Amino acid sequence: xxxLVVGSVxxxxxxxxxxxxxxxxxxxxxxxxxxxxxWTPVRLVAVVGEDFTDEHREPLRLRxxxxxxxxxxxxxxxxxAGEYGDDLNTARTLxxxxxxFAEFRPEIPHGWHDTPLLFLANIDPELxxxxxxxxxxxxxxxxxxxxxxxxxxxxxxxxxxTRVDLFLVNDAEIRxxxxxxxxxxxxxxxxxxxxxxxxxxxxxxxxxxxxxNGAFALPAYPLRVVKDPTGAxxxxxxxxxxxxxxxxxxxxxxxxxxxxxxxxxxSYQVEDFSLDRVLKLTEPEIRERYEDFSRxxxxxxxx
Amino acid sequence: xxxLVVGSVxxxxxxxxxxxxxxxxxxxxxxxxxxxxxWTPVRLVAVVGEDFTDEHREPLRLRxxxxxxxxxxxxxxxxxAGEYGDDLNTARTLxxxxxxFAEFRPEIPHGWHDTPLLFLANIDPELxxxxxxxxxxxxxxxxxxxxxxxxxxxxxxxxxxTRVDLFLVNDAEIRxxxxxxxxxxxxxxxxxxxxxxxxxxxxxxxxxxxxxNGAFALPAYPLRVVKDPTGAxxxxxxxxxxxxxxxxxxxxxxxxxxxxxxxxxxSYQVEDFSLDRVLKLTEPEIRERYEDFSRxxxxxxxx
Numbered sequence: 279x280x281x282l283v284v285g286s287v288x289x290x291x292x293x294x295x296x297x298x299x300x301x302x303x304x305x306x307x308x309x310x311x312x313x314x315x316x317w318t319p320v321r322l323v324a325v326v327g328e329d330f331t332d333e334h335r336e337p338l339r340l341r342x343x344x345x346x347x348x349x350x351x352x353x354x355x356x357x358x359a360g361e362y363g364d365d366l367n368t369a370r371t372l373x374x375x376x377x378x379f380a381e382f383r384p385e386i387p388h389g390w391h392d393t394p395l396l397f398l399a400n401i402d403p404e405l406x407x408x409x410x411x412x413x414x415x416x417x418x419x420x421x422x423x424x425x426x427x428x429x430x431x432x433x434x435x436x437x438x439x440t441r442v443d444l445f446l447v448n449d450a451e452i453r454x455x456x457x458x459x460x461x462x463x464x465x466x467x468x469x470x471x472x473x474x475x476x477x478x479x480x481x482x483x484x485x486x487x488x489x490x491n492g493a494f495a496l497p498a499y500p501l502r503v504v505k506d507p508t509g510a511x512x513x514x515x516x517x518x519x520x521x522x523x524x525x526x527x528x529x530x531x532x533x534x535x536x537x538x539x540x541x542x543x544x545s546y547q548v549e550d551f552s553l554d555r556v557l558k559l560t561e562p563e564i565r566e567r568y569e570d571f572s573r574x575x576x577x578x579x580x581x
Numbered sequence: 582x583x584x585l586v587v588g589s590v591x592x593x594x595x596x597x598x599x600x601x602x603x604x605x606x607x608x609x610x611x612x613x614x615x616x617x618x619x620w621t622p623v624r625l626v627a628v629v630g631e632d633f634t635d636e637h638r639e640p641l642r643l644r645x646x647x648x649x650x651x652x653x654x655x656x657x658x659x660x661x662a663g664e665y666g667d668d669l670n671t672a673r674t675l676x677x678x679x680x681x682f683a684e685f686r687p688e689i690p691h692g693w694h695d696t697p698l699l700f701l702a703n704i705d706p707e708l709x710x711x712x713x714x715x716x717x718x719x720x721x722x723x724x725x726x727x728x729x730x731x732x733x734x735x736x737x738x739x740x741x742x743t744r745v746d747l748f749l750v751n752d753a754e755i756r757x758x759x760x761x762x763x764x765x766x767x768x769x770x771x772x773x774x775x776x777x778x779x780x781x782x783x784x785x786x787x788x789x790x791x792x793x794n795g796a797f798a799l800p801a802y803p804l805r806v807v808k809d810p811t812g813a814x815x816x817x818x819x820x821x822x823x824x825x826x827x828x829x830x831x832x833x834x835x836x837x838x839x840x841x842x843x844x845x846x847x848s849y850q851v852e853d854f855s856l857d858r859v860l861k862l863t864e865p866e867i868r869e870r871y872e873d874f875s876r877x878x879x880x881x882x883x884x
Contacts, residue, residue: 364762459667461785462805482764483786484800495800495877497787502765525884534880568883574798575878577837580871581828 279523282416283310284323284384284409285399285512286356287330287348291373292551293361296505302552303334305356306399306422309509312556313516313543314397315341316564318523321390323347323409327355327378337553346387351378366507366548367481386412395523397515398442400424403434410441418527420444420519422511428455436471445473446515449480461486462493475533477518479511487537494534499545499571506551510544513556517543542567582826585719586613587626587687587712588702588815589659590633590651594676595854596664599808605855606637608659609702609725612812615859616819616846617700618644619867621826624693626650626712630658630681640856649690654681669810669851670784689715698826700818701745703727706737713744721830723747723822725814731758739774748776749818752783764789765796778836780821782814790840797837802848802874809854813847816859820846845870 285307292299307324314320321344326334328350338345356379360369384405392415398406400422410419421442427435428451435455439445445468447455458464461478465488468476475489482504484497518540525532542564549555588610595602610627617623624647629637631653641648659682663672687708695718701709703725713722724745730738731754738758742748748771750758761767764781768791771779778792785807787800821843828835845867852858 366762459669460805460807462803480786483783484798486800486803493803493877494880495787495803496880497789497798497800500765500789500796500798502763504763531881535883538880539883565883572880572882574796577797577799577841577875578834579875580838580842580868 279394279526280319280321281314281395281397281519281523282321282323282347282386282390282393282413283307283314283397283399284406285310285401286379287322287324287326288356288358290508290552291357291359292506292508294366294506295362295364296503297551299506299551301357303337304358304508304552306512308338308553309512309547310397310399310516311338311343312341312553313513313547314520314523315343315516316543316559316561317517317520317539320344320520321347321387321393323384323386325349325351325378325382327351327353330355337557340557347385347390349385351381353378360508362507366504369508384409384412391415394418395519395527396420397519398422398438399512399515400427403427403431403438406438407434410438418443418522420446420515422446422515423451425451425454439468439471439473442472443474444477444519445475446477446479446511448511449478452476452478462488477537479514481507481510485514485537485541487533489533494537496537496541496571497575499541499567499574501545501549504548507548510548513547514540514544517541538568538571541571582697582829583622583624584617584698584700584822584826585624585626585650585689585693585696585716586610586617586700586702587709588613588704589682590625590627590629591659591661593811593855594660594662595809595811597669597809598665598667599806600854602809602854604660606640607661607811607855609815611641611856612815612850613700613702613819614641614646615644615856616816616850617823617826618646618819619846619862619864620820620823620842623647623823624650624690624696626687626689628652628654628681628685630654630656633658640860643860650688650693652688654684656681663811665810669807672811687712687715694718697721698822698830699723700822701725701741702815702818703730706730706734706741709741710737713741721746721825723749723818725749725818726754728754728757742771742774742776745775746777747780747822748778749780749782749814751814752781752786755779755781765791780840782817784810784813788817788840788844790836792836797840799840799844799874800878802844802870802877804848804852807851810851813851816850817843817847820844841871841874844874
């Protein structure tokens with residue numbers, strides 16, 4: 279099965295205690311696409327500016343990401359600059375230049391309207407809705423968002439939730455969105471709005487998946503080196519949905535495996551800047567860390 | 582096997598968004614003892630004031646905690662008052678009255694010097710050392726601490742670490758103690774000082790156990806209701822060490838089970854104020870939540 283992702287392609291300038299990446303390839307759709315590409319064919323819908331060269335396309339092409347939906351508009355590519363302090367959990371945004379992204383109206387290439395799995399990465403929920411309507415053949419729709427949209431377009435988000443099967447949020451966002459501090463009740467209130475599963479990303483604390491059968495919780499992999507957390511959430515989503523796609527969108531057992539695969543991809547993502555680590559990944563490395571997760575979390579029944 | 586715990590017995594006044602407990606029975610040794618008592622015989626060493634009545638002793642007696650080491654001194658019992666906001670992870674201390682605890686010099690009753698398992702709950706590390714020296718027959722020594730001692734008596738803590746087998750700390754404390762922000766490297770630096778295992782308590786994010794074989798990570802149980810987090814860390818320690826004690830201090834497999842048992846006890850602890858929930862616990866309930874933890878965390882290998 280294929281996945282269609284709509285989101286941002288950007289140049290990031292990131293400072294962390296471990297170094298700096300200047301105008302490196304980033305954006306939610308980029309990180310998602312590269313991560314998912316290890317599992318399933320990926321179609322990318324986004325916009326870049328005239329400064330986005332063939333060289334910049336190369337990493338995505340190497341991963342066989344279909345770029346027929348990557349439009350080029352007059353102007354400069356979206357830029358984000360941020361820094362992380364010792365607490366690598368939260369980025370401080372230093373600069374955002376929307377550039378061509380300000381006028382982004384996603385065009386779905388011919389033949390992509392029935393892509394089975396659709397991922398609406400973090401963009402304006404009104405655009406997410408537009409894409410959702412256009413990709414009418416999707417069997418499964420997943421969406422992400424961020425604090426900015428929760429605050430500025432709550433009604434559009436509420437509407438989106440009624441049509442989304444899998445909703446991905448982080449710890450702070452789910453509390454902001456539901457006004458509920460308790461995570462279980464916050465997830466229940468989102469599940470009541472439509473999604474079959476709510477995936478709460480907790481950064482260095484792992485992930486919890488809530489669905490009608492209960493919860494699945496997985497700690498993050500304890501890494502000795504975290505160089506740059508940028509893109510971790512998108513790499514998670516890419517692994518999560520890429521795996522589900524490769525399995526034909528199967529049931530709960532696969533939802534759990536998918537959350538582990540997502541965590542594996544995110545754990546590699548943060549080991550270096552931009553796509554530096556992920557592009558070097560091999561299948562044995564992915565399988566090895568999956569088994570590491572199993573060793574990390576398994577315990578025996580009480581005697 | 583028996584456990585000897587030295588720590589505080591206190592009257593707590595606690596306010597949370599879910600209610601208030603006024604002058605309720607608390608203290609690290611109390612919460613530890615009650616929790617551990619579900620698994621193993623417990624001997625308690627602490628001090629109370631003349632205001633500590635037989636009625637106050639009753640819950641501990643009901644759990645068959647041996648109170649031969651509970652001294653009564655002239656004056657009032659240690660009092661702590663604190664409150665939790667919406668973020669139930671951190672308490673704000675409103676008042677601390679050390680009272681008889683200020684002059685506490687732990688006396689070890691006759692016949693207790695060779696108790697196989699010794700838990701040094703959060704008290705002055707110099708007193709912890711004194712008790713460690715006196716209970717010379719202990720086969721396994723575990724210790725807890727807090728930010729106050731890390732800041733005020735780092736040398737005494739460093740010394741203690743060379744003689745402790747299991748060291749329990751929380752997230753913030755291990756970073757403060759080691760000056761290392763990365764959890765893996767922080768744990769490695771503590772392991773290098775002596776302990777065979779370092780247990781990092783992360784509140785609502787669960788627990789990670791580091792030893793020479795690697796790490797075991799367990800998420801916290803997602804609860805719909807958390808009324809009062811006071812005593813969660815001590816209930817965890819009680820379950821953790823109580824279980825190890827019941828198993829004769831066995832190897833890594835039991836260390837993992839012990840961390841799950843600790844998490845089970847902590848999850849019940851926070852469901853109500855003081856000892857209100859824990860005192861009502863039954864063995865089937867404990868086993869049921871252990872199985873809930875298994876359901877919460879298990880996943881299959883990749884196909």
